[in-house]
Amino acid sequence: MPIVDIVLTPLEAADPVLVRAAAAEAAGMARAGGHQVLRRSIDARSRQPRVRLRVRVEAEAIAEEPLSPPVLPDVRTAPPVIVVGCGPAGLFAALRLIGHGLRPVLLERGKDVRARRRDLAAINRLHIVDPDSNYCFGEGGAGTYSDGKLYTRSHKRGDVEGVLTTFVRFGASPDILIDAHPHIGTNKLPHIITAMREAIIAAGGTVHFHTRVTDLVLREGRVHGVRTADGQELLAHAVVLATGHSARDIFRLLHAKGIRIEAKEFAMGVRIEHPQSIIDRAQYHCDVRDPHLPPASYSLVEQVDGRGVYSFCMCPGGIIAPCATAPEEVVTNGWSPSKRNNPYANSGMVVTCPVPPGADPLAMVELQAAVEHAAWIAGGRRQSAPAQRMIDFVKGRPSADLPDCSYPPGIVPFRVDQLLPPDIAMRLRAGLKAFGSRMRGYYTNEAVVVAVESRTSSPVRIPRDRATLQHVQVEGLFPCGEGAGYAGGIVSAAMDGERVAMRWRGSWGSNGAMDGREVRCIPILSIRHGRGTHHYEAHHPAGAPGTQWPAVHRHGLPLRPGVDRGRQGGRWPMERLAQALVHAQCPRASAGHLPSIQGRGMGGQHTAVR
Numbered sequence: 149m150p151i152v153d154i155v156l157t158p159l160e161a162a163d164p165v166l167v168r169a170a171a172a173e174a175a176g177m178a179r180a181g182g183h184q185v186l187r188r189s190i191d192a193r194s195r196q197p198r199v200r201l202r203v204r205v206e207a208e209a210i211a212e213e214p215l216s217p218p219v220l221p222d223v224r225t226a227p228p229v230i231v232v233g234c235g236p237a238g239l240f241a242a243l244r245l246i247g248h249g250l251r252p253v254l255l256e257r258g259k260d261v262r263a264r265r266r267d268l269a270a271i272n273r274l275h276i277v278d279p280d281s282n283y284c285f286g287e288g289g290a291g292t293y294s295d296g297k298l299y300t301r302s303h304k305r306g307d308v309e310g311v312l313t314t315f316v317r318f319g320a321s322p323d324i325l326i327d328a329h330p331h332i333g334t335n336k337l338p339h340i341i342t343a344m345r346e347a348i349i350a351a352g353g354t355v356h357f358h359t360r361v362t363d364l365v366l367r368e369g370r371v372h373g374v375r376t377a378d379g380q381e382l383l384a385h386a387v388v389l390a391t392g393h394s395a396r397d398i399f400r401l402l403h404a405k406g407i408r409i410e411a412k413e414f415a416m417g418v419r420i421e422h423p424q425s426i427i428d429r430a431q432y433h434c435d436v437r438d439p440h441l442p443p444a445s446y447s448l449v450e451q452v453d454g455r456g457v458y459s460f461c462m463c464p465g466g467i468i469a470p471c472a473t474a475p476e477e478v479v480t481n482g483w484s485p486s487k488r489n490n491p492y493a494n495s496g497m498v499v500t501c502p503v504p505p506g507a508d509p510l511a512m513v514e515l516q517a518a519v520e521h522a523a524w525i526a527g528g529r530r531q532s533a534p535a536q537r538m539i540d541f542v543k544g545r546p547s548a549d550l551p552d553c554s555y556p557p558g559i560v561p562f563r564v565d566q567l568l569p570p571d572i573a574m575r576l577r578a579g580l581k582a583f584g585s586r587m588r589g590y591y592t593n594e595a596v597v598v599a600v601e602s603r604t605s606s607p608v609r610i611p612r613d614r615a616t617l618q619h620v621q622v623e624g625l626f627p628c629g630e631g632a633g634y635a636g637g638i639v640s641a642a643m644d645g646e647r648v649a650m651r652w653r654g655s656w657g658s659n660g661a662m663d664g665r666e667v668r669c670i671p672i673l674s675i676r677h678g679r680g681t682h683h684y685e686a687h688h689p690a691g692a693p694g695t696q697w698p699a700v701h702r703h704g705l706p707l708r709p710g711v712d713r714g715r716q717g718g719r720w721p722m723e724r725l726a727q728a729l730v731h732a733q734c735p736r737a738s739a740g741h742l743p744s745i746q747g748r749g750m751g752g753q754h755t756a757v758r
């Protein structure tokens with residue numbers, strides 16, 4: 149199986165016949181029957197950009213086997229784990245939990261990807277921001293309507309290949325497995341996210357949209373479940389908190405409950421947009437981009453006065469997105485369709501914001517919020533964004549007019565240099581000048597500086613134990629993904645979701661018990677009826693499930709067989725409760741001899757985590 153590295157022109161690299169011939173020649177073969185590209189990158193360092201390929205070449209044809217969706221086990225009756233947040237961290241945690249025989253219960257404050265589109269249109273056209281459904285909140289999380297760049301700097305913290313392969317299994321182009329800088333594109337991500345959700349549900353997991361978590365159920369240093377905005381209380385043995393970097397209400401909730409969070413460094417600045425042709429000319433050293441080359445991107449970094457100034461989330465052929473998560477704030481980010489065929493190139497240009505010594509845990513959240521609110525006022529108290537031409541920004545003068553810009557709600561002229569905190573504006577000015585001397589045409593008044601780019605990463609860390617990945621104070625609570633401070637993009641968030649879910653591998657016994665110890669099969673069942681919600685738990689000794697009924701607890705207190713009834717005044721005897729609980733919680737223990745929990749005497753609505 150010879151594997152060779154070849155360098156071709158963009159035109160040659162686009163032709164499979166030429167690629168195979170070049171690979172055969174490099175391998176010293178007279179003729180090749182098949183080839184497979186393993187790696188592809190663009191080398192634009194020389195005057196003539198080249199495509200570098202790593203190719204496996206064979207004498208015979210290579211049978212291409214498309215990756216099919218993963219086969220997931222049926223976890224319909226397995227122990228539940230609550231996953232809060234349906235972004236990459238939550239989705240990948242859910243898939244991995246299913247792989248380990250657990251039943252994820254995904255709670256998402258936003259809407260499914262389709263319904264979410266209407267709310268994005270409302271932001272773009274009507275300037276209305278729904279605090280539960282926007283560019284950051286909703287199915288797929290902040291990554292759904294993004295460029296879908298799938299690169300990460302973290303190589304050690306998980307299996308990048310595994311995450312990319314999972315995306316392909318759910319419908320992404322296999323190209324992402326070979327491209328040095330893979331991306332999916334906004335138009336394709338929703339289908340992939342939908343396929344993931346359907347697979348989770350088909351396996352027995354559940355996904356609840358419009359379900360905002362507002363509180364944690366805590367007892368004796370352990371999390372027992374969550375409360376939601378619509379008054380439900382859902383119980384589970386463990387809660388994965390994957391709520392993203394914009395869930396300020398969650399940060400405030402944890403802080404108010406005395407659950408430790410820490411202020412975290414993040415970066416803030418502006419989004420800059422150039423005509424794509426300027427970036428193509430600079431990067432490809434040409435007047436007009438070769439049609440076989442993708443729109444060019446850039447990555448720039450400079451140290452200014454001890455702090456980093458760098459480009460962030462560059463979107464070639466993209467659109468600047470309005471990413472506020474609440475009314476009265478303006479926030480920018482960027483996205484691109486899979487073809488990256490818009491005439492603009494945008495990128496965040498940000499400065500690191502270190503945490504001042506002794507800062508309050510929410511200090512960086514407040515800094516972020518204050519600048520975003522100021523941008524909203526500057527933009528005319530709408531989603532229009534304040535903007536300035538690049539050289540005007542650097543020279544500290546107003547822009548008489550602005551160039552065309554992709555930002556859908558529109559931009560208005562404003563002294564962005566005066567809007568930003570002075571330490572950030574000063575470094576951005578110096579950084580932009582430096583980048584101009586490094587990249588031909590970059591420093592130009594054809595470029596527009598749009599405020600404000602502030603959601604670059606989480607301004608808070610939710611500390612967790614390195615070994616168990618549980619919160620340092622709260623057993624059973626697993627802070628996860630970007631919001632908790634353990635990821636900085638789609639791939640790293642997905643990897644962190646998998647890591648957290650994998651912590652359970654081997655630690656659940658066959659009956660859903662932890663470590664084979666005496667078991668509390670938590671939670672279990674919440675039964676809502678006219679007068680409120682009752683929570684029941686099953687307790688049974690390890691090794692014995694299936695041979696005896698569990699003891700049943702209601703609201704943490706044991707019910708006495710023959711004395712207490714499952715539901716006050718109802719027709720629900722203890723035995724039936726026990727059956728229901730075992731069925732709901734310990735499927736393998738109960739297999740074969742337990743009835744459905746639906747039935748006579750069930751009474752109220754079953755709102756258990758299922």
Ligand SMILES: Cc1cc2nc3c(=O)[nH]c(=O)nc-3n(C[C@H](O)[C@H](O)[C@H](O)COP(=O)(O)OP(=O)(O)OC[C@H]3O[C@@H](n4cnc5c(N)ncnc54)[C@H](O)[C@@H]3O)c2cc1C
Binds near residue numbers: 296
């Ligand atoms: C416009 C845009 C473009 C981007 N482009 C890229 C890119 O090209 N490449 C890249 O790697 N990254 C990109 N990112 C960043 C990337 O999307 C995030 O790093 C990633 O989504 C983080 O994943 P997560 O699962 O940790 O959190 P999120 O994706 O933020 O998901 C958190 C989820 O939790 C939900 N939630 C929050 N609070 C609650 C609550 N109280 N109850 C229930 N649910 C709740 C939210 O609705 C959300 O769906 C982009 C982000 C944006 C906004």
